[in-house]
Amino acid sequence: MYVAVKGGERAIENAHRLLAHERRGDRDVPEVSLSQISEQLSLGVDRVMTEGSLYDRELAALAIKQARGDMIEAIFLVRAFRATLPRFGTTEPVDTGAMQVRRRISSTFKDIPGGQILGPTFDYTHRLLDPQLAEGFSPETLETSEASLAATPRVTDILGRDGLIEPSPAADAEAPVGDLTREPLSFPADRDLRLQNLARADEGFLLALGYSSQRGYGRNHPFAGEIRFGEVEIEFMAEDVGFAVPIGAIAMTECQMVNQFKGSATEAPCFTRGYGLAFGQSERKTMSMALVDRTLRARELGEEVIAPAQDEEFVMSHSDNVQATGFVEHLKLPHYVDFQSELGLLRKLRKEFTEATESAPMQEAAE
Amino acid sequence: MTATENDKQAQRKAVMAVLAHSDPSEISGRLAAITLPDHENLREPENGLVMVRGRIGGDGSAFNLGEATVSRAAVRLSTGQVGFGYTLGRDREKARMIALCDAMVQSDEFAGLIETKVIAPLRAAISAKRSRKAAEAAATRVDFYTLVRGEG
Numbered sequence: 001m002y003v004a005v006k007g008g009e010r011a012i013e014n015a016h017r018l019l020a021h022e023r024r025g026d027r028d029v030p031e032v033s034l035s036q037i038s039e040q041l042s043l044g045v046d047r048v049m050t051e052g053s054l055y056d057r058e059l060a061a062l063a064i065k066q067a068r069g070d071m072i073e074a075i076f077l078v079r080a081f082r083a084t085l086p087r088f089g090t091t092e093p094v095d096t097g098a099m100q101v102r103r104r105i106s107s108t109f110k111d112i113p114g115g116q117i118l119g120p121t122f123d124y125t126h127r128l129l130d131p132q133l134a135e136g137f138s139p140e141t142l143e144t145s146e147a148s149l150a151a152t153p154r155v156t157d158i159l160g161r162d163g164l165i166e167p168s169p170a171a172d173a174e175a176p177v178g179d180l181t182r183e184p185l186s187f188p189a190d191r192d193l194r195l196q197n198l199a200r201a202d203e204g205f206l207l208a209l210g211y212s213s214q215r216g217y218g219r220n221h222p223f224a225g226e227i228r229f230g231e232v233e234i235e236f237m238a239e240d241v242g243f244a245v246p247i248g249a250i251a252m253t254e255c256q257m258v259n260q261f262k263g264s265a266t267e268a269p270c271f272t273r274g275y276g277l278a279f280g281q282s283e284r285k286t287m288s289m290a291l292v293d294r295t296l297r298a299r300e301l302g303e304e305v306i307a308p309a310q311d312e313e314f315v316m317s318h319s320d321n322v323q324a325t326g327f328v329e330h331l332k333l334p335h336y337v338d339f340q341s342e343l344g345l346l347r348k349l350r351k352e353f354t355e356a357t358e359s360a361p362m363q364e365a366a367e
Numbered sequence: 368m369t370a371t372e373n374d375k376q377a378q379r380k381a382v383m384a385v386l387a388h389s390d391p392s393e394i395s396g397r398l399a400a401i402t403l404p405d406h407e408n409l410r411e412p413e414n415g416l417v418m419v420r421g422r423i424g425g426d427g428s429a430f431n432l433g434e435a436t437v438s439r440a441a442v443r444l445s446t447g448q449v450g451f452g453y454t455l456g457r458d459r460e461k462a463r464m465i466a467l468c469d470a471m472v473q474s475d476e477f478a479g480l481i482e483t484k485v486i487a488p489l490r491a492a493i494s495a496k497r498s499r500k501a502a503e504a505a506a507t508r509v510d511f512y513t514l515v516r517g518e519g
Contacts, residue, residue: 055419055435056456082416082434090418093429100497102504110511118507145508147501154425168427177420177429191423192430199421199432233384234455236417240441241451243376246384247417247437248455254425277421277432 023068037061046251046280047071051321052078053181053200055250055279072202072321079322090177092235092244096228096254096277097154103281104228106155108258112226114152119229120281155226156256156273165258165271187313194296194312195289199278201319203285209309210291218295218307222274225258229281253278255286259294262301272301375473382472382486383465387454389489391461397485398464404477406467409449410441412459438462448473 024031038045038061048060052075060078067073103119106112118124130137159165169191178193185193198206213220231249238245255276263269274294276286295309308314318324386394416434423430440452440462450470452462468485471477 050433053433054416055433058457059436085436086415087434088415088417088437088439090431091420091435093420093422094432096421096425100501102500103507115508116511117504118509119504142503143506144499144502145506147498147505148508156424157426168422168424171422171426171428175428177431179418179431181431192428195421195423195430196432199430234417234419234435236437236453238439238451238453241453243380245451245453246380246387247453248387250419250435250455256425273424275424279433 023066032065034058034061034065037064043281044069044071046278046282047203047285048074048078049280050278050282050285051075051200051202052082054078054082072325076322076325089236089238091247092237093171094232094234094250094252096232096252097152097157099152099228099230099232099252099254100249101152101228101230103230104152104226105224106226107224108226109155109158112152112155112158114150115148152228154228154256156258159225159258159271163268163270165273166262168273168275185316187316188299189312189316191293191297191300194316195275195277195293197316197319198276198289198292201289202321202324203282203288205319205321206288206292207284209295209315210288212307213291213295213309218298218309219260219303220291220295220309221260222257222291222294223259224287225256225273227253227255227283227286229253229283251280253280253282253286255283255290257287257290257294272297378478379469379472382468382481383453385486385490385493386452386461386465386468388493391458391464393489393492394461394464394468394485397488398467401480401484403467404471404474405445406442406470407445408440408463409443410439412438412440412452412463414438414457414459440466442466442470444470444474446474446476 038057041061041064044064045057045060048063048071049055049057051071052060052063054060056078059081060074063074063077063081064071066077101114101117101119103121104114104117106116110116156165156168160167178190178196180193180196185197189197212218214222230251232252233249234247235244236247237243253276257274257276259272259274261269262272272294274290274292274297276289276293278285278289292309292315295307296312296315297303298305298310299312303310305311415437417437419432419435420429421432422428435455436457438452438454438457438459438461440459442450442452442463444450448470450466450468450473452465452467452469454461454465468481471481
């Protein structure tokens with residue numbers, strides 16, 4: 001039990017003042033601007049938007065600056081901000097098939113309609129520190145080449161045409177969509193709620209769980225069917241306007257994992273799938289998300305639940321880093337009353353122990 | 368809905384899409400160059416959120432991905448047309464300008480002017496930017512080939 005304490009206002013105020021100084025750092029070093037963070041630490045901004053569950057680059061950059069680069073603190077700040085604004089409604093579901101693709105790769109087919117586009121990637125770099133970046137650096141002029149006008153269908157759609165992969169769960173426009181920001185979690189949770197939970201889940205937690213499933217803790221034999229990154233158009237069904245209004249585009253990453261088979265006496269075997277989607281260029285996140293989406297389908301696919309990554313209550317209850325850090329970090333707040341009662345109990349137990357051991361030899365002598 | 372109403376709605380949507388994709392300073396610069404009709408704010412510009420939805424597997428049933436900041440506004444011309452402005456982000460003035468343009472598109476007197484002086488040049492700029500980005504991405508298109516193993 002946590003009992004509130006009073007006092008310390010002056011010290012707290014001074015501590016926050018000291019924090020502001022430390023945040024600013026050496027005054028001889030120029031202050032970092034939000035646009036510098038947004039433009040040059042863009043993947044950090046993407047992560048804060050994804051796990052903060054709020055798409056707004058400038059706010060995410062501000063949160064990173066305020067949190068001194070502590071990503072979970074920044075995510076916390078963004079989550080707190082979102083609670084201050086009213087929600088106008090929900091968008092139409094995005095069409096990732098119509099994405100303006102900046103990167104799109106498949107590890108299952110080398111020749112895919114629309115082609116494989118590497119885009120801006122760390123893949124195939126040598127992971128050697130680049131001293132050029134340390135002293136100011138202008139990148140080379142970009143190469144361009146003629147863009148194909150061909151569509152870039154999802155790889156899973158291509159497999160789906162031959163029935164080689166299970167179809168996505170059918171869209172029912174009437175069915176309500178679960179929202180864990182409105183109703184508390186309960187189990188078992190449907191896949192819409194699980195995906196919402198995974199979308200805002202801690203990247204490191206999902207990475208570890210996804211990795212565990214690859215290493216054998218939970219059945220999973222995945223291929224990265226497709227990873228795509230680019231801008232998708234957003235339309236909002238505005239009641240006052242009377243039609244779905246285009247409100248701009250959002251950068252997103254999508255990952256389609258293709259996994260081993262399901263089938264039955266009545267159904268031919270086919271590949272199964274796991275799905276990942278996140279704001280910005282969040283490749284590791286969406287890959288991990290797709291792995292864990294698939295492991296969490298164990299119940300639905302009749303697989304034995306033997307590993308943490310397959311246990312939806314375990315995964316969903318511990319995936320949120322704001323909740324997790326709240327509970328872990330609250331331990332450093334004053335627990336004086338709590339601790340006093342435990343101390344009192346311990347003293348009593350020790351007294352009883354001492355009395356018991358002191359009286360024991362006398363009992364022996366009496367026998 | 369009649370065919371004309373459908374056309375009008377499609378036109379309004381197309382204009383809204385161009386404006387939502389445009390930089391606010393570009394829109395205000397274009398609007399400053401024309402004589403605007405008398406108008407008032409029907410709804411004061413405000414910030415809020417929308418829940419962005421994805422589809423399971425990309426094409427299946429919907430799920431809630433996360434929220435995005437939006438701004439919205441509504442403007443009424445003195446001639447009665449009501450325009451709505453919605454845009455991603457927290458720029459309320461941008462939402463107001465979109466609402467004003469939407470109202471003008473619905474006015475026979477101003478629709479042509481808005482199209483030629485504001486929307487057409489913005490559309491061209493967006494299209495050029497898209498083409499440039501697509502060409503940059505296309506330069507990273509890769510042709511993987513597999514090596515056939517020798518049979519002895």
